[in-house]
Structures are given as C-alpha cells and as structure tokens.
Amino acid sequence: MKNRKIILNEEEIPTHWYNIVADMANKPLPPLHPGTREPIGPEALAPLFPMELIKQEVSAEKWIEIPEQVRDTYKIWRPTPMYRATALEAALDTPAKIYYKYEGVSPAGSHKPNTAVAQAYYNKQEGVKRITTETGAGQWGSALSFACNIFDIECEVYMVKISYHQKPYRKTLMNTWGAEVFASPTNRTEAGKKILAEDPDSPGSLGIAISEAIERAASDEHTKYALGSVLNHVLMHQTVIGQEAVKQMDKAGDLPDIVIAPFGGGSNFAGISFPFLRMNLEEGKNIRCIASEPSSCPKLTRGVFRYDFGDTVGMTPLLPMYTLGHNFVPAPIHAGGLRYHGAGVVVSQLLKDNLIEAVAHDQLECFEAGILFTKTEGIVPAPETTHAIATAIREANRCKEEGKAETILIHLCGHGYFDLKAYDDYLSGKLHKHEVTKEAIEASLAKLDTPIIE
Amino acid sequence: MKNRKIILNEEEIPTHWYNIVADMANKPLPPLHPGTREPIGPEALAPLFPMELIKQEVSAEKWIEIPEQVRDTYKIWRPTPMYRATALEAALDTPAKIYYKYEGVSPAGSHKPNTAVAQAYYNKQEGVKRITTETGAGQWGSALSFACNIFDIECEVYMVKISYHQKPYRKTLMNTWGAEVFASPTNRTEAGKKILAEDPDSPGSLGIAISEAIERAASDEHTKYALGSVLNHVLMHQTVIGQEAVKQMDKAGDLPDIVIAPFGGGSNFAGISFPFLRMNLEEGKNIRCIASEPSSCPKLTRGVFRYDFGDTVGMTPLLPMYTLGHNFVPAPIHAGGLRYHGAGVVVSQLLKDNLIEAVAHDQLECFEAGILFTKTEGIVPAPETTHAIATAIREANRCKEEGKAETILIHLCGHGYFDLKAYDDYLSGKLHKHEVTKEAIEASLAKLDTPIIE
Numbered sequence: 001m002k003n004r005k006i007i008l009n010e011e012e013i014p015t016h017w018y019n020i021v022a023d024m025a026n027k028p029l030p031p032l033h034p035g036t037r038e039p040i041g042p043e044a045l046a047p048l049f050p051m052e053l054i055k056q057e058v059s060a061e062k063w064i065e066i067p068e069q070v071r072d073t074y075k076i077w078r079p080t081p082m083y084r085a086t087a088l089e090a091a092l093d094t095p096a097k098i099y100y101k102y103e104g105v106s107p108a109g110s111h112k113p114n115t116a117v118a119q120a121y122y123n124k125q126e127g128v129k130r131i132t133t134e135t136g137a138g139q140w141g142s143a144l145s146f147a148c149n150i151f152d153i154e155c156e157v158y159m160v161k162i163s164y165h166q167k168p169y170r171k172t173l174m175n176t177w178g179a180e181v182f183a184s185p186t187n188r189t190e191a192g193k194k195i196l197a198e199d200p201d202s203p204g205s206l207g208i209a210i211s212e213a214i215e216r217a218a219s220d221e222h223t224k225y226a227l228g229s230v231l232n233h234v235l236m237h238q239t240v241i242g243q244e245a246v247k248q249m250d251k252a253g254d255l256p257d258i259v260i261a262p263f264g265g266g267s268n269f270a271g272i273s274f275p276f277l278r279m280n281l282e283e284g285k286n287i288r289c290i291a292s293e294p295s296s297c298p299k300l301t302r303g304v305f306r307y308d309f310g311d312t313v314g315m316t317p318l319l320p321m322y323t324l325g326h327n328f329v330p331a332p333i334h335a336g337g338l339r340y341h342g343a344g345v346v347v348s349q350l351l352k353d354n355l356i357e358a359v360a361h362d363q364l365e366c367f368e369a370g371i372l373f374t375k376t377e378g379i380v381p382a383p384e385t386t387h388a389i390a391t392a393i394r395e396a397n398r399c400k401e402e403g404k405a406e407t408i409l410i411h412l413c414g415h416g417y418f419d420l421k422a423y424d425d426y427l428s429g430k431l432h433k434h435e436v437t438k439e440a441i442e443a444s445l446a447k448l449d450t451p452i453i454e
Numbered sequence: 455m456k457n458r459k460i461i462l463n464e465e466e467i468p469t470h471w472y473n474i475v476a477d478m479a480n481k482p483l484p485p486l487h488p489g490t491r492e493p494i495g496p497e498a499l500a501p502l503f504p505m506e507l508i509k510q511e512v513s514a515e516k517w518i519e520i521p522e523q524v525r526d527t528y529k530i531w532r533p534t535p536m537y538r539a540t541a542l543e544a545a546l547d548t549p550a551k552i553y554y555k556y557e558g559v560s561p562a563g564s565h566k567p568n569t570a571v572a573q574a575y576y577n578k579q580e581g582v583k584r585i586t587t588e589t590g591a592g593q594w595g596s597a598l599s600f601a602c603n604i605f606d607i608e609c610e611v612y613m614v615k616i617s618y619h620q621k622p623y624r625k626t627l628m629n630t631w632g633a634e635v636f637a638s639p640t641n642r643t644e645a646g647k648k649i650l651a652e653d654p655d656s657p658g659s660l661g662i663a664i665s666e667a668i669e670r671a672a673s674d675e676h677t678k679y680a681l682g683s684v685l686n687h688v689l690m691h692q693t694v695i696g697q698e699a700v701k702q703m704d705k706a707g708d709l710p711d712i713v714i715a716p717f718g719g720g721s722n723f724a725g726i727s728f729p730f731l732r733m734n735l736e737e738g739k740n741i742r743c744i745a746s747e748p749s750s751c752p753k754l755t756r757g758v759f760r761y762d763f764g765d766t767v768g769m770t771p772l773l774p775m776y777t778l779g780h781n782f783v784p785a786p787i788h789a790g791g792l793r794y795h796g797a798g799v800v801v802s803q804l805l806k807d808n809l810i811e812a813v814a815h816d817q818l819e820c821f822e823a824g825i826l827f828t829k830t831e832g833i834v835p836a837p838e839t840t841h842a843i844a845t846a847i848r849e850a851n852r853c854k855e856e857g858k859a860e861t862i863l864i865h866l867c868g869h870g871y872f873d874l875k876a877y878d879d880y881l882s883g884k885l886h887k888h889e890v891t892k893e894a895i896e897a898s899l900a901k902l903d904t905p906i907i908e
Contacts, residue, residue: 005529107832
C-alpha cells in the first residue's frame with residue numbers, strides 16, 4: 001500500500017525566500033512615473049509600503065532570510081502536503097504521474113497567507129498601526145485579516161460592493177479575525193464619495209476599491225497598504241511553496257516534467273514555479289512551467305507586452321507587463337481571482353523570454369475538471385484552481401496519446417468551500433462560455449497611450 | 455523556536471479500531487424490541503445494515519482490523535495534525551498546557567468521514583447499490599456523500615427542509631460528490647407523504663428525515679441505511695482519532711490530564727477519548743475525559759438513564775441511554791450536530807459508571823470561546839467544536855487559580871467555514887442564552903412510558 005501524501009516536518013519549512021530576479025539574464029525593466037513617465041526609484045513607494053518590503057521589491061539578492069517570527073507563524077499550516085493523485089490518474093487512464101501541492105490547508109484556505117503574514121510582520125516592525133487593502137472575491141482580504149490579527153495590526157478591507165453582498169461569509173470570516181470590512185465604494189474616501197455622487201447604486205469594482213485603500217493609506221502616516229499579487233516581493237514570499245515542493249518531489253524520488261499553476265496576477269504561479277525555474281536556470285534542467293489563465297481574461301496568451309497601469313484608474317506607476325489594457329473588463333466568471341487585466345512584471349519578462357508557457361481555458365472546461373478532481377481526489381478546488389487542473393488534464397491526455405509517462409505537478413492553491421455557489425451554477429447548467437472577441441481586445445488595447453516596449 | 459504541530463506519517467495510521475466494550479466491567483444493556491420490549495439480537499438490524507457492521511455493533515473483540523482499502527482512503531486526510539495551542543495559552547495566561555487534535559482537514563471538514571468511509575466500504579463489499587441517510591446541519595451527509603463517491607455507491611441524503619434552504623452550500627457540496635439530496639419531508643416515501651398531507655409547508659425535522667431514509671432502505675434489498683453517531687460501530691470507527699492522539703502526545707513527551715470533546719450522539723467524544731480511557735482501564739491512569747454538551751440540550755448533565763427510542767417517532771429499538779425523552783425539542787442553536795435528545799449506549803454506560811464526566815455550556819459562552827480560538831490559533835471552529843473549547847478555557851482558568859500546570863487535550867473536530875452565518879449572528883448580537891427550565895425537562899420525561907433501568 002503506497003503513500004498518498006509526501007509530508008515534511010516543520011524543520012523543513014524554507015529559511016529563505018527565493019528572488020528569481022538574481023538569476024534572470026534579462027532583468028525586468030524599471031517602473032515609470034505615471035505623470036512624467038520617467039523611471040522611478042524605490043522612494044516613490046514609501047508612502048504605501050514599509051521600507052523593508054520596498055527593499056525586497058527592488059532587491060538583487062538571490063535569497064532573503066525569512067524572519068523567525070514569520071517562519072513560526074507559517075507553522076500554523078506549513079509545510080503543506082503534497083499528494084500523488086492516483087485516483088485522478090486512474091480516471092484519466094494516463095501513463096502520466098500527477099502530483100499536487102495543496103495550499104488550501106491554511107486558515108484562510110489558500111496560498112495568500114504566505115505573503116500576508118510576511119507583509120504584516122514588516123509593517124509591525126516599522127510601527128504601522130493599520131493596513132488597508134482591497135478584495136474582490138475575498139481570498140486576499142481573508143488572508144490579510146488573518147495575518148494582521150496575529151501581529152495586532154488594524155485591518156481595513158475595501159470589498160467590492162457586489163461581492164460584499166454576494167459573498168457575506170467571506171466578510172464574516174474577515175470579521176471573525178477582527179478586520180473591518182467596507183462595501184466599496186464608501187463615503188470614507190474622496191474616491192468613494194466621487195463615485196457615489198455620480199452613481200449612488202454603484203456595484204463597485206476592484207479598481208475603485210484599490211483607489212479607496214490607497215487613498216486611506218496615503219493620507220495617514222500610521223497606515224500602510226498591502227497588495228496580494230503582482231509585485232515582486234509578493235511573488236518572492238510565495239516561493240516557500242515551490243521550495244517545499246522541490247523537496248517533496250525529491251522525497252518521492254521524482255522530478256516534474258511540467259509544473260502548472262493558475263494565473264491571476266502571478267503570485268500563485270511564481271510561488272510554485274520559480275524554485276523549479278531555478279533548476280532550469282542554474283542546473284540546465286528543462287522543466288516546463290505553465291501558467292493557466294481564463295480564456296475570458298487572456299492577457300498572457302492574447303495580450304501585449306507593454307507598459308501599463310496596475311490599476312484601472314491609472315494612479316499606480318507604469319509597469320512593463322503583459323496586458324489587455326487597464327480598461328479591459330473581463331466577463332464576470334466565478335474565478336474572481338483571475339479577473340485582472342495584467343501580469344506581474346517578473347512573470348511577464350519570463351514569458352517574453354520564452355522561459356515559461358501560458359495556456360487559456362474556458363470556465364466550462366475548468367469546472368468539468370474541478371468536478372472530476374473532487375470526485376477522484378476528494379478535495380473541492382477553488383474556481384481559480386480548476387484552471388491548473390484543466391491544463392493538467394490536457395497534458396495527461398497528451399501523455400496518453402503519445403504513450404509518455406511524464407510527471408506533472410499541479411499547484412492546488414486553494415479550496416472551494418466558499419465558492420460552492422459557482423459549482424451549483426455549473427451543475428445546474430447556468431454557466432456559459434466566455435470567449436473574448438479579437439475586436440474586444442483590440443478595442444481595449446487601442447485606448448492605451450502608455451509607452452510601447454521595443 | 456518550538457514546533458507547533460505534532461505530525462505522524464501515513465505508516466502511523468492505526469491498523470485497528472478499538473472496541474472499548476471489551477474493557478468495560480459493566481457491559482451495556484441489550485437493546486429492546488420497540489413493540490415486544492424484549493431484548494433483540496443482531497438479526498433485527500439486518501434489513502438496514504450490512505452484516506459486517508452488525509457484527510461490529512455487537513462485537514466483544516477488543517481490536518477490529520481496519521481493511522486495507524479503508525486505511526488507504528484515510529490517507530487522503532489522515533493522520534491528522536495535533537497542535538500545541540501556545541497562542542491560546544498565552545491569551546489565557548494559564549500555566550496549563552493546551553493541545554488540540556484537528557479533524558477539520560478531512561475533505562468534508564470534520565471527523566465524520568472516519569466512519570463514513572468504513573461504512574461505505576462494508577456496504578460495497580456486500581453488494582449494496584445505494585445508501586440512504588438523514589442530515590441536519592449537513593456534516594454527516596457531506597461525509598457519507600464523499601465516502602459513497604469513493605466506493606461508487608449511490609447516496610441519497612434526506613436533509614431537513616429548513617436546513618436545505620438555509621444551508622444551500624452544504625447541499626451543493628454533497629451534489630459535487632455525486633449524492634442526491636432531498637428536502638425532507640418528500641413525496642418519495644410514505645412517511646414523507648403523510649407529513650406533507652397534514653402540513654404541505656412542514657419545515658421537516660431530523661426525526662422525519664430518519665423515517666424517510668429508513669423507509670427507503672427497508673423497502674429495497676439493494677439499499678441500506680447509514681447512521682453517523684450513537685451506534686457502537688460508529689463510535690469504534692472514530693477511535694482512529696484517539697489512537698493517533700495517544701502517539702502524538704507521546705511524541706510531545708506529554709500525557710493529558712484532561713481530554714475534552716463536544717457531545718452530540720457520542721461518536722466525536724468516543725473517537726478521541728476511548729483510547730485514553732483504555733489507559734485508565736488497563737494501566738490505572740487517571741485521565742479525566744469530559745463531554746461538552748449545549749445547555750439547551752443537556753441530556754448528560756440533566757437527563758435520566760433509561761431505555762428510550764433513538765428517533766423521535768419511536769420506530770427504532772429501545773436503547774439504554776441518557777436521554778431528555780425522545781420528544782424533547784431543543785432550542786434552534788447553531789450547533790445543530792449537538793441537538794439530539796439521547797446519548798450513545800456505550801457512552802451512557804460509561805457516564806453511569808462515573809468513568810467519564812460531562813459539562814454543559816450556553817451558546818454565548820461557546821461562541822466567545824470560538825472567537826478567542828480563531829483570534830489566537832487562526833482556525834475557525836465549527837459551532838459544535840466551540841463547546842469543547844469553552845470547557846478547555848474553564849479548566850485552564852481553574853489551573854491558573856490553582857497554580858497547576860495540567861495538560862489539556864481538545865478535540866477540534868471540525869472547521870466552521872460552512873457556519874459563518876452563526877458567527878455573523880453572534881458578532882452582531884443576535885444570539886441569546888437558551889436555558890432549559892426544569893419544568894420543560896420534567897414535562898418531556900413525563901411523557902416517556904419506556905422501561906426504567908434500576
């Protein structure tokens with residue numbers, strides 16, 4: 001009787017975060033000031049982030065030590081288990097070996113606390129009293145609420161109003177950890193007041209919520225802001241996932257041919273894949289790292305590599321990224337965490353340099369994959385997570401056709417216990433395909449007047 | 455930096471279930487036929503359960519081997535972690551050492567799959583095509599849906615209609631594993647039709663749902679019935695929890711002075727405590743095992759030890775148990791899993807013999823304990839689970855007063871991700887105390903005409 005899980009001891013929690021920038025031949029291009037369009041330095045970020053995180057954001061160091069208190073907090077859920085998906089393999093009748101690394105065991109139910117805890121720690125070190133953030137579906141807001149509670153920091157979450165009302169339990173989860181959650185737009189900020197004056201019934205958007213959270217942080221010296229993806233320090237914190245996975249694959253006496261993760265802003269994908277990409281860059285290995293995005297928001301597979309804003313209203317620095325244009329409005333798919341117009345800078349550069357791959361899936365294919373996973377492996381994956389499973393199934397089917405016993409590693413980044421409405425909609429036939437037309441992408445990109453990258 | 459978790463390898467999953475009856479000086483009294491009131495033998499259970507489970511129900515063997523396929527399925531979530539609750543200890547400023555064993559890592563989110571998987575396995579062995587059951591809050595229905603899916607058995611869940619509508623996500627979770635879920639009362643059974651004829655808008659009850667599930671099983675030779683607590687084979691299957699906990703406490707170099715678990719029908723409490731009670735019975739240890747029940751349904755602390763029916767309509771055999779009377783209707787507290795009028799036979803005998811203890815808590819004290827646990831340890835406990843935490847806090851406070859460094863082990867039997875409505879009600883001040891009057895208990899017991907135990 002074989003083992004299903006490959007587990008590690010707490011002593012095996014990584015001691016350092018891995019900064020892939022140190023190993024990249026082509027370094028990411030600098031961010032530009034939104035007004036002057038000149039390169040900006042780290043000091044421009046000081047009103048929003050504590051200095052230690054800004055240092056990490058621009059660091060060229062390969063390894064950054066994880067503070068003891070952060071590692072101690074990681075022990076609440078880390079090391080996370082890796083599973084061999086024997087039941088899924090059997091259902092697919094594939095010669096491929098499929099493994100998955102499961103981050104849903106964290107109290108917030110996803111990989112997000114890996115960076116939330118680190119960010120809360122550094123804010124606490126620098127005397128910050130309050131952290132603001134935005135949340136859409138609620139995963140990131142939950143993770144930050146959990147982390148701020150541990151380090152005794154006030155947490156203010158601006159939750160997109162329509163989600164606030166559609167997902168009341170995510171709000172309660174944040175409240176349970178002591179966070180204040182506001183349905184954005186609110187009357188607490190100028191940005192929110194302006195929107196409400198124009199449309200008192202505004203359902204809100206991630207762009208508006210970001211504006212509110214940033215305004216609150218920028219206007220109070222004891223308040224900072226936290227972001228759950230896209231930025232390099234966030235991606236770096238997530239590399240504890242991949243470092244554990246490298247050890248676990250080694251314990252299993254195996255090495256993945258393919259590593260697959262869902263793709264929203266990039267932190268999920270970076271977390272599992274960067275430590276394997278390091279083996280490609282350093283040791284000449286040839287591990288394929290595939291980012292799985294929704295076909296309704298296909299920035300990696302159908303976007304352009306260009307400077308663009310990180311938010312939808314054009315307040316942030318201009319970043320060199322794969323983008324569909326910051327005005328692009330993706331269809332309201334249930335995988336809310338993947339509805340972002342752009343991709344993190346580091347991941348974008350890696351894709352530009354052909355060091356990683358990307359594929360897109362329609363939500364119907366994803367939920368079909370999610371149901372198959374639930375019925376074979378028992379765990380209900382988050383809608384975001386089903387994208388990686390869909391890619392893995394495609395690859396496993398290819399292996400079957402080609403008669404190849406390749407090894408596939410899936411990043412099972414979160415559970416779907418808060419997303420059962422989405423499964424209910426799928427099972428009752430209420431979901432549809434969301435193909436984006438060529439014209440819609442062209443129209444969104446045509447509005448961009450941001451710098452082009454040669 | 456100390457470890458937070460004490461983890462075991464898959465090889466350390468127990469190989470046998472422990473049957474405490476073998477070690478009891480006073481064996482449980484026999485069940486009686488509901489009509490003749492004469493003792494009945496195992497054959498009376500044959501229409502409802504597979505023979506192997508009936509054998510276990512009446513077994514005098516001390517150890518029953520766990521089939522390899524069941525152990526292999528346990529590996530999806532077992533061994534479960536044990537934690538040292540250092541943050542909770544610090545918040546309480548107690549000299550007591552507090553540990554908890556966490557069963558919420560199972561796919562269904564509680565300890566229930568430990569027996570659901572075993573029951574589904576034996577049903578499959580005996581060619582059963584379909585299993586019926588009832589569910590209130592949904593924990594048991596979820597666990598059986600998960601287990602039936604693994605062994606490719608159809609699963610029919612009769613869910614109390616009011617819960618069906620209040621907790622749609624529990625229903626979807628069961629659907630996701632392929633189970634059929636019906637809002638009980640239904641038109642699928644004579645019992646359901648009868649109720650609907652009298653009251654088309656009946657909100658249902660656990661008693662009605664049991665009647666429907668049993669009727670379906672009794673009327674089809676390929677269909678059996680499964681119960682999630684109370685019966686001895688169910689309690690026995692749960693002893694994997696306590697056996698792991700014994701090993702984990704040993705690894706931690708510690709031994710509990712007190713083991714605490716919530717109490718509904720007894721399987722949760724039995725699961726963690728019986729392997730420690732064995733150390734009392736066999737080795738003369740003196741470990742206090744405390745059952746925590748809601749003060750709104752206080753069968754252990756305020757009920758009588760007497761023969762009573764297992765259901766509310768009087769269809770089941772008469773069982774010797776602590777009971778409030780099978781007509782007792784507990785207040786609609788959120789800890790739905792603890793709203794049961796009676797206690798399992800084996801646990802009742804142990805309490806009668808003063809081998810275990812029982813305490814009761816009001817739901818306000820429980821939710822306060824649940825919030826403190828969430829804010830210190832990070833995990834949101836199920837409302838049922840908060841009862842054990844409330845008892846642990848009382849004991850830890852006593853230790854503080856007495857200056858004693860006792861060791862307390864809590865059974866953290868499930869997470870509360872599906873119960874956030876309850877937390878929301880608590881946080882917004884909507885919950886109230888539910889004291890049961892002496893008169894209400896006396897009135898319920900006065901209706902009993904079942905045999906008295908001398």
